[in-house]
Amino acid sequence: MLEIKNLSVACEEKIILDNLNLKIETGKIHVIMGPNGSGKTTLAKVLMGHPKYKIIHGEILLYNKSIIGLSPEELAKKGVFLSFQTPLEIPGITLSNFIRKAYNSIKEKKFSVLEFRELLEKKAKEIDLKREFLDYHINKGFSGGEKKKSEILQMLVLNPSIAILDETDSGLDIDSLKSVSKGILNFIKENSSNENKSILIITHYKRILEYLHPDKVSIMINGKIVMEGDESLIYQLEKKGYGWLKEESKNLEE
Amino acid sequence: MNNEFLSSLNTNKTQGGNDQPNPERLLFKSLPGISEDLVRKISEDKSEPEWMLQKRLESLQIFKEMKMPNFGPSLKDLNLNEIHLFLKPDSKKNLTSWEEIPTEIRQVYENLGIPEAEKKTLGGVGAQYESEMLYHNLKKDLENQGIIFINCDEGLKKYPDLFKKYFMTECVSPKSHKFAALHGAFWSGGTFIYVPKGVKVEFPLQAYFRMNSKNSGQFEHTLIIADENSEVHYIEGCSSPNYEDKSSGLHSGCVEIYVLKGAKVRYSSLENWSKNTYNLNTKKAVVYENGKIEWINSNLGSKVTMLYPCSILLEKGAKVDYLGITYASTNQNQDTGCKVYHLAPDTNSHVVSKSLSSGGGTTSYRGFVNLKKGCKNSKSSVTCEGLMLDDKSKIKTFPSMEVEEKDVKVSHEATVGKIGEEEIFYLTSRGLPKKDAINLLVSGFIEPLIKELPIEYAIEINRLIELEIENSSI
Numbered sequence: 001m002l003e004i005k006n007l008s009v010a011c012e013e014k015i016i017l018d019n020l021n022l023k024i025e026t027g028k029i030h031v032i033m034g035p036n037g038s039g040k041t042t043l044a045k046v047l048m049g050h051p052k053y054k055i056i057h058g059e060i061l062l063y064n065k066s067i068i069g070l071s072p073e074e075l076a077k078k079g080v081f082l083s084f085q086t087p088l089e090i091p092g093i094t095l096s097n098f099i100r101k102a103y104n105s106i107k108e109k110k111f112s113v114l115e116f117r118e119l120l121e122k123k124a125k126e127i128d129l130k131r132e133f134l135d136y137h138i139n140k141g142f143s144g145g146e147k148k149k150s151e152i153l154q155m156l157v158l159n160p161s162i163a164i165l166d167e168t169d170s171g172l173d174i175d176s177l178k179s180v181s182k183g184i185l186n187f188i189k190e191n192s193s194n195e196n197k198s199i200l201i202i203t204h205y206k207r208i209l210e211y212l213h214p215d216k217v218s219i220m221i222n223g224k225i226v227m228e229g230d231e232s233l234i235y236q237l238e239k240k241g242y243g244w245l246k247e248e249s250k251n252l253e254e
Numbered sequence: 255m256n257n258e259f260l261s262s263l264n265t266n267k268t269q270g271g272n273d274q275p276n277p278e279r280l281l282f283k284s285l286p287g288i289s290e291d292l293v294r295k296i297s298e299d300k301s302e303p304e305w306m307l308q309k310r311l312e313s314l315q316i317f318k319e320m321k322m323p324n325f326g327p328s329l330k331d332l333n334l335n336e337i338h339l340f341l342k343p344d345s346k347k348n349l350t351s352w353e354e355i356p357t358e359i360r361q362v363y364e365n366l367g368i369p370e371a372e373k374k375t376l377g378g379v380g381a382q383y384e385s386e387m388l389y390h391n392l393k394k395d396l397e398n399q400g401i402i403f404i405n406c407d408e409g410l411k412k413y414p415d416l417f418k419k420y421f422m423t424e425c426v427s428p429k430s431h432k433f434a435a436l437h438g439a440f441w442s443g444g445t446f447i448y449v450p451k452g453v454k455v456e457f458p459l460q461a462y463f464r465m466n467s468k469n470s471g472q473f474e475h476t477l478i479i480a481d482e483n484s485e486v487h488y489i490e491g492c493s494s495p496n497y498e499d500k501s502s503g504l505h506s507g508c509v510e511i512y513v514l515k516g517a518k519v520r521y522s523s524l525e526n527w528s529k530n531t532y533n534l535n536t537k538k539a540v541v542y543e544n545g546k547i548e549w550i551n552s553n554l555g556s557k558v559t560m561l562y563p564c565s566i567l568l569e570k571g572a573k574v575d576y577l578g579i580t581y582a583s584t585n586q587n588q589d590t591g592c593k594v595y596h597l598a599p600d601t602n603s604h605v606v607s608k609s610l611s612s613g614g615g616t617t618s619y620r621g622f623v624n625l626k627k628g629c630k631n632s633k634s635s636v637t638c639e640g641l642m643l644d645d646k647s648k649i650k651t652f653p654s655m656e657v658e659e660k661d662v663k664v665s666h667e668a669t670v671g672k673i674g675e676e677e678i679f680y681l682t683s684r685g686l687p688k689k690d691a692i693n694l695l696v697s698g699f700i701e702p703l704i705k706e707l708p709i710e711y712a713i714e715i716n717r718l719i720e721l722e723i724e725n726s727s728i
Binding site: 045048049050051052071073075076077081082084087090091092098099102103105106137154158 | 674675676677679680681682683684685686687688690694695696697698699701
């Protein structure tokens, strides 16, 4: 579904992604792990078309078509979604109205205000986000956990083809983690019948993966993917730490 | 970022299709420039009493003696010798039916929805075109309560004693500044409001001021007297067509408000002049015991605006609330701010100003609060916030304060920032077009202020700002 080839990206003259290669298969849960500062969030933002990053070379293909140079808005229309590591608080519009506005700008199907509200409330309930938050301004007055749920709610309603979840699990208590994981699983399951969805999860912790069971794990260090494997790689990593891979990565460069 | 969007805010399409001028059909158009002959001609045309002519001539003398302002935006491109200071449209004056106004002029007000609003929500409407009030009407039941709402020219004729006492005397003296003096010499039209003791005007009264001709000047005078324990809400709207050349128009109105003991006046103003217009305006209120003036001041148009609504809190318990919204885009310089003089104990001023700039425009907040010795137990709070929509635009704040009394509470906050790139990214990543995202962030920025406004006014401000953004070409 999504293929990244030899991608190098800079921000303010500093190279952050360095000849990165990654392939995300249709219908799979793909995990990227890696130490702080390895470029994971940059990758997520580049995939979502953040204007701050400069693409030096390489390709990003969605269904075999380049998406480099597309604006975030166009990418959203093509079914790309990013759940932010730190969701922003934006006053001026309620969460409910915002999601409806977003929905109407990317989807053909139109809902009546009432129908849309029903859909929102249903999805909010699935992830145990209290209904009242729908009428707050975007993420204003939300706790850390509620902000992450707000991201997942937006994903569930906007129903993208590929969802990139950037540390959606950080800062969640056990109950919230369960609710969020349930939302993510519903996203995949509900759609398995008609269209295939992919998920790219960026995380530091294996605990969310205990609920989600990824199909593939990639390890990113210094802007590169240095190792890939199946779920068992997570447990290997848990034992040995990134130090082991940093050595591998050095050897790789030499 | 946003460069295309921002530079395109240059177009002035926010007047309900009124950005194009009407053909010039005038009964009289003064020669360009300033002259004593013209002052005499205006006074004669209006059959004014001798004392008003003398007042005009004194003002002219003061104008000649005073210097141009030595602060704020440059006025060097304003050539007063090119401005026609008095223009009489080819229409009857002071009509009470819209049908009698020539169609093309009436259309301007219809585009703005004024006759419609008059039927639904307003207690009375005045419509000035160039130098004359063509329409002025007050609902019968309001008239029966003794409320006066008439053309200022008529006010002078009918209530000479009130005018002698209140017209450009204690409130705005022609000596206040050079353009107040110019106004005193050439004033024409505007509105006179008197609200009797204890009368609360149920519906807002509105006047709309329209400039049409190229290189024209407009000098309407607004005099509001709210007698003891009365209440009134007055709404003022202003616009002019856009000329695609370097010509300049001049708007130099003057507003004087007397808020007598226990009275409350709300003055809402939405100025949306074309980008040819120099808006050098004067607004001032004198507030007596326990009276309250509320200013809602929004400035979206004009080339240069210099406007500092001033409140004199003259007696114990007098209050002022000021809410300001200012937006400057390409080639615009908006210099506004609130002035307050606390002259008595227990007085209170509350000032909130929100400024926006884009496309290289400049907005400045230039405020002044003075707490005189003896104004014990008074409070003043001033908050000004600025949001720049790009790197080339400017927002400046020049707040100043003189506190002569110890027993007072004073606070001031100012914050200026640029529209957040991350916020735009967040919103657009969900599929919102960039202009919607910017629009949303702007409305979030002004929201705390907007929610304080009467609903019709809030809708209008939001609509104007959305239209600016809608008409852009991201």
